[in-house]
Amino acid sequence: MGRSVIVHENFLRRVTAGDLPPGAAPSGPLPPDLALSIYRSACLSRALDREARAMQAAGTGFYTIGSSGHEGMAAVAAALRVDDMAFLHYRDAGFQIQRAKQLPDAYPPGRMMRDMLMSFACSTEDPISGGRHKVLGSRALFIPPQTSTIASHLPKAVGAAWSIGAAKRHRPEHAVLKDDGLIFCSFGDASANHSTAQGAFNTAAWTAYQSLPLPLLFCCEDNGIGISTRTPKGWIAATFRQRPGLKYFACDGLDMFDTYRTAQAAAEYVRTRRKPAFLHIGTVRLYGHAGADMPTTYLPKAEVEADEANDPLLHSVRLLLESGAASPGELLDIYKSTAEEVAAMAQQASTRPRLVSAQEVMRPILPPARVCRAGNGPSPAAREAAFGTDLKAMEEPQILSRLIGWALTDLMLEHGETVLMGEDIGRKGGVYGVTQKLQPRFGPDRVIDTLLDEQSILGLAIGMGQNGFVPVPEIQFLAYLHNAEDQIRGEAATLPFFSSGQFSNPMVLRIAGLGYQKGFGGHFHNDNSFAVLRDIPGVILAVPSDGADAVRMLRECHRLAREEQRVVVFLEPIALYPMRDLHQAKDGRWLRPYPAPGERIALGEIGQAGEGRDLAIVTFGNGRYLSEQARPALEALGIGVRIIDLRWIAPLPAEALIRAVRECGHVLVVDETRRTGGLAEALMALLAEAGMPSIARLTAEDSFIPTGPAYAATLPSRDGIIAAARRLLGR
Numbered sequence: 001m002g003r004s005v006i007v008h009e010n011f012l013r014r015v016t017a018g019d020l021p022p023g024a025a026p027s028g029p030l031p032p033d034l035a036l037s038i039y040r041s042a043c044l045s046r047a048l049d050r051e052a053r054a055m056q057a058a059g060t061g062f063y064t065i066g067s068s069g070h071e072g073m074a075a076v077a078a079a080l081r082v083d084d085m086a087f088l089h090y091r092d093a094g095f096q097i098q099r100a101k102q103l104p105d106a107y108p109p110g111r112m113m114r115d116m117l118m119s120f121a122c123s124t125e126d127p128i129s130g131g132r133h134k135v136l137g138s139r140a141l142f143i144p145p146q147t148s149t150i151a152s153h154l155p156k157a158v159g160a161a162w163s164i165g166a167a168k169r170h171r172p173e174h175a176v177l178k179d180d181g182l183i184f185c186s187f188g189d190a191s192a193n194h195s196t197a198q199g200a201f202n203t204a205a206w207t208a209y210q211s212l213p214l215p216l217l218f219c220c221e222d223n224g225i226g227i228s229t230r231t232p233k234g235w236i237a238a239t240f241r242q243r244p245g246l247k248y249f250a251c252d253g254l255d256m257f258d259t260y261r262t263a264q265a266a267a268e269y270v271r272t273r274r275k276p277a278f279l280h281i282g283t284v285r286l287y288g289h290a291g292a293d294m295p296t297t298y299l300p301k302a303e304v305e306a307d308e309a310n311d312p313l314l315h316s317v318r319l320l321l322e323s324g325a326a327s328p329g330e331l332l333d334i335y336k337s338t339a340e341e342v343a344a345m346a347q348q349a350s351t352r353p354r355l356v357s358a359q360e361v362m363r364p365i366l367p368p369a370r371v372c373r374a375g376n377g378p379s380p381a382a383r384e385a386a387f388g389t390d391l392k393a394m395e396e397p398q399i400l401s402r403l404i405g406w407a408l409t410d411l412m413l414e415h416g417e418t419v420l421m422g423e424d425i426g427r428k429g430g431v432y433g434v435t436q437k438l439q440p441r442f443g444p445d446r447v448i449d450t451l452l453d454e455q456s457i458l459g460l461a462i463g464m465g466q467n468g469f470v471p472v473p474e475i476q477f478l479a480y481l482h483n484a485e486d487q488i489r490g491e492a493a494t495l496p497f498f499s500s501g502q503f504s505n506p507m508v509l510r511i512a513g514l515g516y517q518k519g520f521g522g523h524f525h526n527d528n529s530f531a532v533l534r535d536i537p538g539v540i541l542a543v544p545s546d547g548a549d550a551v552r553m554l555r556e557c558h559r560l561a562r563e564e565q566r567v568v569v570f571l572e573p574i575a576l577y578p579m580r581d582l583h584q585a586k587d588g589r590w591l592r593p594y595p596a597p598g599e600r601i602a603l604g605e606i607g608q609a610g611e612g613r614d615l616a617i618v619t620f621g622n623g624r625y626l627s628e629q630a631r632p633a634l635e636a637l638g639i640g641v642r643i644i645d646l647r648w649i650a651p652l653p654a655e656a657l658i659r660a661v662r663e664c665g666h667v668l669v670v671d672e673t674r675r676t677g678g679l680a681e682a683l684m685a686l687l688a689e690a691g692m693p694s695i696a697r698l699t700a701e702d703s704f705i706p707t708g709p710a711y712a713a714t715l716p717s718r719d720g721i722i723a724a725a726r727r728l729l730g731r
Contacts, residue, residue, distance in 0.1 A: 003287045003295065004050050007068070007308050015332055020318040021310060023254070028261035030075070032325035038078055038098060038256050039316050039326075042071035043335045044113060045094040046313060047342040052120050053291050054343075060350035061120040063134035064291030067093040069284040070221055071312050072253035073186070074098035076281070079263035083178050085142040085160055085466070087153045089186040089221055096136050096143060106140045113342060117349035124353050130364070130500040131355045139502040142176075144466060147498060150191050152490050154200035154218075155459020156505070157185035161216035162207070162460060163467035165274070169445055172417035172468030173373055182270045183463075186219040189236050190226020196455055196486075203456040204276040205245025213274035217266055218246070220278065221253065223285040228298040236280055246278045253281040254312040257319055284310050365538040367496035367504040367565040377597045378413035386413055386441050397591035401434045401577035403547035407554045408435065408472070410597050412442050415470060415562065421448040421460050422474030422510075431476055432512060432577050454484035458509070462492050465505035470562045478513025478571065479527035492567045493536045506561035508554070509569045514543075514672060515705050515715050516575035516622050523704035525574075526711065531677045533569050534650045540568040540603065541650035545576065545624040548592035552601040553647060560603060571649075573621045582628060590625065604653040608660055612640025615725055616664040618657065618683060620646040623670040623716060630721040637731060649679060657683075658690045666728050669697040670716055676702045698724040 014020065026035075049068045055061025067073070074094035080086070082102040088095060093116065100107035118126040119134045128137040128145055137145030146153045161183040167175045177183075191197055200218075207214045222236050241248045247269055251262035259281060266279045284307040288295035295304050317331050326334075355361050384391060386409055394406070412418045420438065422430075426449040429436030439447040450457050454475055461471035475481050481488075488509070495503050515526040533541050542557055544550035550572065560566040582589035601607075607624075615634065617627045624645045634641050644660050646653060661667050667687055671680035680697040687695045698721060701714040725731075 002053065003304070003308070004053055004068070007286055007311060008050060010308060011311060011313055011335065012332070014314060015317055015328055018328065021314050023315055023318065024252075024258065026257040026319045026323040028257045029264065030257050030260040032323055034078055035256060035320060035323060036325050037101060038074045038260070039320060039331070040334055040338070041074040041094050041098040041101070042313055042316060043338040044097050044342070045071050045074070047339040048093060048113070048116050048120075049287070050339070051117070051342045051346045055120055055346055055350065056291050058350070062122050063120055065090055065289065066287060067091040068286035069223055069307070069312060070094065070253070071316075072256060072259045072281060072283060073221065075256040075259040076219065076263040076279075079260050080184060080267055081181065083142055084182050084184055084267075085144070085177060086184040087157045087160075087186070088136050088143060088146060089188055090136065090146065090149070091188070091221060092136060092186055095186070096138065096141065099141050099143070100138070103140055110341070110345070114345055114349070117342070117346050118352060121349040121352060122354055123349060124355055124360070128500065128502070129498050132361065133498055135498050137499060137503075139499075144495065144503045145498045147494070151187055151194035151197035151200070152486055154185055154187065154197050155203070155455050155487060156462035156466070156491060157183050157216060157459075158200050158203050158207075158214070158456065159460035159463020160466055161204075161214050161276070161463070163464040163469060164215055165213035166419065166445060166464065166469070167467055170416050170419075174370065174468035177467045180271060182215040182217055182267065184217050184219065186221060188226065189220055189222040189224065189231045190229065192220050192236060192239075199453050199455045200459065201243070201246065203451060203453060203459075205243060206451050208245040208275050214276050215270050215274045216276040217270045218276065218278045220280050221283050222280060223283045225285060227289045227293070240278045240280065243278070246276055248278050248280065250280040251282070253283040254310060254315040255319065256316055284312070286311065362537075364496050364499070364501040367506075368501045369564045372563050375414050378410055382413050383410070394594045397588065397593050398547060399578050399580060399591060400544075400547040400550055400572075401432055403551050403592065403594055404434050404554060404572065405436060405438065406594055407551040408438060409441060411555065411558050412438070412446065415558070417468060418470045418472060418558070419446050419448065419464060420472045420474065421450050422457055423450055423452050423476050425449060425474050430474070432574065434572070434577070435474070454480050455487055458484050458487035458492070461507045461509070462487065462505040465507050466503065470558065471507045472510060472558075473507060474510045476512065477525050477527065478511050478530065479524045481511060482532065485532050488533070488539065488567065488569075489536050493538050496538070496565070504565040505567070506565040507567055508557045508561050509567070511569060511571050512574045513571050514573045514575065514621055515700070516573075516712055518711055519708060522707035526705040528673050528700050528705065528715065529677065530571060530649070530673065534679070538567065539650060540566055540648070541571065542568065542647065543571045543573070543621045543649050544647065545573065545621050545645055546590060546592050548595050549601060549607065549645070549647065551595045552599050556600040556602060559600065571621075575622055576625060579625065582625070583632070601647065604648055604651075604656060606653050606656045606660060607645035607647055608642055609645070610642040612642045613664050614640040614666065615729065616642050616644055616661040616667045617670055617721070617725070618644045618646065618661065618667060619670040620649060620679075622672050626716060626718050627670055627721055629718040630725070633722050634725055637726070639725065639729060639731070652682065652686065654686055657686070661687070661692065666694040667692050667696075668721070668725055668728055669695070670721055671697060671699045672715055673700060674702050675699040694728065696724060696728045
């Protein structure tokens with residue numbers, strides 16, 4: 001007999017016999033009718049868990065990680081407002097069921113039951129994910145979907161909480177959170193040990209320590225085990241009871257009266273003090289981790305049975321009886337009738353349509369566009385006040401880094417919802433001075449100096465994006481992204497997919513990267529691999545090569561985030577930041593004038609220099625600079641050259657590229673990323689599939705980059721391009 005059947009039969013037998021577990025008497029502000037409502041939600045959550053296993057056995061259901069033992073979360077939902085955005089642990093079905101009762105018009109009786117069964121069945125009629133994954137979530141209930149997250153949702157909860165105070169000062173056009181709201185974020189005791197979670201706790205406490213508003217309620221659901229690994233008894237309390245900056249609250253999750261009272265107190269503290277708190281709820285885990293998990297294979301049977309004897313539904317029955325809210329017969333009838341309704345509706349859910357085609361599956365990878373206020377650009381007066389003497393400097397060509405800073409200034413002047421965040425970007429103006437003057441121009445609440453934690457930087461951006469801001473986070477170096485890449489891969493990019501486009505978190509992520517820095521950095525500051533970004537569905541990757549292109553592309557990236565709600569990565573070649581000269585000292589041929597406000601380079605629009613038909617050099621970033629250096633020598637050999645600057649790396653501008661090289665006899669791909677896993681692999685395949693007869697590639701070696709004089713030894717060079725072109729053309 002499965003453990004779910006054992007727990008079910010134990011419940012029926014013990015309630016009938018009046019054999020209920022001991023515990024504290026009901027006390028506190030929970031009224032009888034609300035207590036009975038919470039019990040109904042718990043019964044529905046329990047029945048859904050059992051039905052999920054039955055559906056899996058029948059081949060009609062596909063998810064069995066349940067909420068049994070965590071039904072006390074329904075009492076937490078009752079203590080919060082429906083507009084308090086909630087980032088939920090995957091065991092929080094009871095929370096969502098109870099919250100839905102606060103919106104009876106949107107969720108009439110039976111609606112939430114049907115929604116969750118459609119999710120189990122992976123039906124296209126599942127209203128949150130459209131059958132793509134079993135997730136908790138609802139736009140109306142302010143619950144963005146999470147999958148089976150292991151703490152990766154905590155950093156964005158911090159960001160969303162920060163956005164509430166930021167929105168009071170600079171109200172975004174598409175803000176959704178209330179000024180007096182709070183953010184709720186739940187997770188398991190095992191997840192509390194994850195580095196992502198620890199970073200979020202630290203960031204919240206670091207913020208509170210500085211008396212900055214952060215209305216965030218963390219909720220640790222402590223069932224004492226993570227799949228099969230026990231959490232040491234008392235560990236969570238010992239770790240968080242005295243943690244600076246986090247007010248600690250604790251309750252018995254088996255007691256709905258205690259849970260409701262404590263959750264109310266915690267929420268009141270967060271809402272009025274605008275400070276983060278930690279709610280520690282003791283729970284049990286019933287049935288094991290998921291349907292295929294047999295807890296008796298790794299736990300003593302006596303321990304499993306002890307948890308089952310502490311079934312929170314049995315405690316709820318005792319408390320309701322003692323409070324006079326209902327009779328034993330009424331409570332049994334609620335339990336049985338709920339199970340019968342779930343079973344009947346599950347039969348319907350198993351017949352509903354499911355995703356079939358790749359097109360159906362992929363439809364919400366790209367979020368829907370949203371209507372935005374038309375912008376007329378910053379006024380001349382606003383620009384004069386912001387730029388000051390820089391307006392005069394705009395009359396002369398400038399280096400790449402300075403032009404990017406000016407572009408950010410214009411974007412922030414025109415769009416008040418644009419906020420920058422990152423390590424050292426404010427007072428210092430960035431390691432390379434790109435964001436100099438921006439904090440004095442716009443203040444520390446729009447140019448935010450963050451703590452040193454890439455996960456927290458990206459979490460801040462994701463959370464603010466969900467409240468209508470257009471975040472522009474900065475990761476100081478490309479190699480540092482790997483500390484936090486899951487915030488893009490597992491969180492930001494997947495949100496539209498798992499919510500059928502109902503939620504999004506747009507951003508423009510600026511990263512300084514690639515190689516060719518002379519005498520500085522080594523492989524931590526010269527990282528020539530962006531493969532981790534190229535294969536994330538829906539993410540746009542842009543790489544400019546000169547200052548004018550950078551300005552126009554950055555404006556397009558901002559438009560894509562603001563209007564089309566896209567996640568965009570803007571990768572800036574560090575070595576080209578200060579570049580002035582191209583062929584010889586003081587020729588100034590890599591300086592560029594500042595493009596007039598409004599000028600943009602559209603997504604997928606490539607650049608071309610030259611009209612030669614003998615050789616097309618396809619490249620990007622530093623490769624374009626080197627190719628321009630090589631071009632005069634190639635033309636002196638009688639080779640007609642055109643240089644194609646891809647600009648947009650993901651998605652690749654395939655059609656534009658093929659059109660640009662079709663009439664050329666030979667194509668040389670110059671790729672500063674590595675030979676294995678680099679961009680050239682995709683470009684060579686694309687060109688071969690298009691039938692180009694003569695193609696070759698020049699790439700970086702499969703190596704890290706050293707510090708010192710050999711900084712460019714493993715990378716393409718001007719002379720290397722010339723030699724590769726001559727080999728390709730047989731010269």
